[in-house]
Amino acid sequence: MKERVIVVVPIHNGQAETLELLQSIAASETPDLEIIVVDDGSTDGSATVIAERFPAVAILTGDGGLWWAGATNLGVREALRRGADYVLTMNNDNVVDHGFLRPLLNVVRAERRSIVTSKLLSLSEPGYVCSFGGCLNWLSGEIRDRTNRRDSLDFSLPARVDWVHASSTLYPSAVFGEIGCFDNDSFPQYHGDADFSLRAARAGYSLFVEPRSVVYRRTATSGGLSLLDKGGFWRNVTNIRSIFYYKANYRLYSAHCRWKPFQLFLLIRYVRLLYSLLLRKLACKSASVS
Numbered sequence: 001m002k003e004r005v006i007v008v009v010p011i012h013n014g015q016a017e018t019l020e021l022l023q024s025i026a027a028s029e030t031p032d033l034e035i036i037v038v039d040d041g042s043t044d045g046s047a048t049v050i051a052e053r054f055p056a057v058a059i060l061t062g063d064g065g066l067w068w069a070g071a072t073n074l075g076v077r078e079a080l081r082r083g084a085d086y087v088l089t090m091n092n093d094n095v096v097d098h099g100f101l102r103p104l105l106n107v108v109r110a111e112r113r114s115i116v117t118s119k120l121l122s123l124s125e126p127g128y129v130c131s132f133g134g135c136l137n138w139l140s141g142e143i144r145d146r147t148n149r150r151d152s153l154d155f156s157l158p159a160r161v162d163w164v165h166a167s168s169t170l171y172p173s174a175v176f177g178e179i180g181c182f183d184n185d186s187f188p189q190y191h192g193d194a195d196f197s198l199r200a201a202r203a204g205y206s207l208f209v210e211p212r213s214v215v216y217r218r219t220a221t222s223g224g225l226s227l228l229d230k231g232g233f234w235r236n237v238t239n240i241r242s243i244f245y246y247k248a249n250y251r252l253y254s255a256h257c258r259w260k261p262f263q264l265f266l267l268i269r270y271v272r273l274l275y276s277l278l279l280r281k282l283a284c285k286s287a288s289v290s
Contacts, residue, residue, distance in 0.1 A: 003105065005170070006084040007035045008075030010068055011092045015046040017218060018092040022054050029099050032056075036078055037092075038071040040064055067240070069184035069192040072166065076181055084173050089166040093218040095123055096168070103212035104170040107158070114206045115175065115197070118168040118213040119155065120145075130217055133161030133209035134194060138257045141269030143194060143243070156211050163197035164207050168215040179203050186251035190243045198256045233277060237270070244273050 007025070011018050018037070025033055035057045039047045041064020050057055060074055072089060079087045086108065088101070100118060107116040120131035131145035132155055145165065148155055166182075179199045182192040197207055236244040253266045 003085040004083060005030075005033060005086045005088055005101065005105070006079035006082060007033055007088045007090050008038065008072060008079055009035065009090050009092050010038045010040060010066075010071035010075060011042060011046055012040045012064065012071075013042045013044045013046060014092050015042070015044045015049055018046060018050065019053060021090070021092055021094055021096070022050070022057065024095045024097075026054075027098065028096055028101065030101050033101070034058075034079075034082070034084075036060060036075045038062065038066070038075040040066040040071040067184065067188035068190075069182040069188050072192075073181040073184055076176060080173055080176060087171045087173060087176070089169050089171070091167045091217070094120075094168060095216040095218070097214035097216065100168070100213045100215055101170075103210045107208055107210050108170060108172060111206055111208070113172075113204055114208055115164055115172070115200055116170050116208040116210050116213075117161075117164040118215040119209060119211040120167060120215050120217045123216040123218050126216065129155050131165060131167065132211070133159065133207070134163035134165055134197070136162040136194065138253070138259050138262075138265045139268070141265065141272045143191065143252070143269075158208055158210050158212075161207050161209050163194040164209070166193040166196075167217065168213070169193070175200055175203070175205060183251075186255075187248045189240050189248070190245060191248045191252050195252055195255065233274060236273060236277075244270070 037050055037057055038060045040062035047059050047061060051059060060078060062071055062074065066074065076087050104116050104118065108114050117133060119129060122128040122130045129148040131147065132153065133146055135142060135144055135146045146153065182196050187195050201207060236242045237246040239245060249266060249269060253262045257265055259265050
């Protein structure tokens with residue numbers, strides 16, 4: 001591997017998960033892969049334990065207020081400072097398959113201006129494709145992962161996608177010089193990867209998913225969906241940890257939705273949220289009666 005690839009892993013707690021990720025990378029075909037962990041205010045001793053078990057891993061620290069985008073940007077800038085040709089962003093709740101990196105490199109070598117993401121399988125249910133790139137439909141208010149439970153696709157073939165999540169995605173360093181980093185002001189926790197993808201596509205980059213690069217996700221769905229089962233409408237739209245956080249969604253639609261007025265299509269997204277909450281409420285009532 002001639003190119004210099006540096007992995008950026010933002011974390012906030014999750015010590016055991018991060019150690020398992022690092023061990024899986026060490027067991028892959030690129031055991032000497034450079035890794036930067038950005039520990040944004042963990043309280044479980046993650047940084048200390050990582051330094052002890054993986055001394056080659058560089059550790060940057062935050063105060064707990066960076067959120068995903070800010071922590072990732074900190075790692076990206078350090079990777080660029082170290083001369084990375086490519087930056088691989090990785091979630092700490094992943095486990096990589098052996099040989100996961102080479103297929104990603106093959107794509108970016110063949111397609112000069114490209115960004116490529118792995119196929120994500122559920123760690124607990126490996127037959128479930130929990131992400132095969134991103135789907136974006138302004139008219140129906142959908143910003144989601146493509147999965148084999150919702151989409152009729154051939155998940156064994158490479159494909160172009162609407163956007164790429166940053167869970168396991170290889171970016172050429174040049175793209176950050178052209179369009180900047182993730183927008184941590186507008187998208188501190190969710191949709192920063194979608195916004196970055198759309199900005200990169202506008203700058204002439206192609207977005208791919210490569211199924212021969214397999215990564216296992218510990219949680220089958222995004223953590224940003226968890227509030228659907230824990231909170232009502234208001235909590236979902238005001239909580240920064242929700243994929244329906246209003247500020248982030250408004251910024252995404254206003255910047256990228258080609259349909260005008262964009263507010264109408266943003267409204268559709270929140271009508272879908274209300275519908276989802278209603279279905280969950282009815283399901284809970286049905287379960288309690290039975």
